[in-house]
Amino acid sequence: MDRIVRLASQRAVVIFSTSSCCMCHAIKAFFHDQGVNYAAHELDEDPQGRDMEMTLARLLGRSTPVPVVFIGGKLVGSTDRVMSLHLSGKLTPMLREAGAKWL
Secondary structure, eight states, X not given: OHHHHHHHTSSSEEEEEOTTXXXXXXXXXXXXXXXXXXXXXXXXXXXXHHHHHHHHHHHHTOSSOOXXXXXXXXXXXXXXXXXXXXXXXXXXXXXXXXXXXXX
């Protein structure tokens, strides 16, 4: 858990994903299309990735945790939560408050 918290706090927007996950690709493309500079941590390429994936699954209460988005070091959730925030107009203010850098 400490490593997740540390990594999630390194940038304004952090995405934990796996390189072969289509929803992970979609959320990264979404943030890119929004012009947001994010950090992505590919759990399948990390020696501790499986442990982090299990921890994220427990945090979200899901069996398939990725993608998981943190904004401003705070857990936002997966794709559905990000899209809900976007559609309600709450995502951009959240990104600005977190100090997200735009491309």
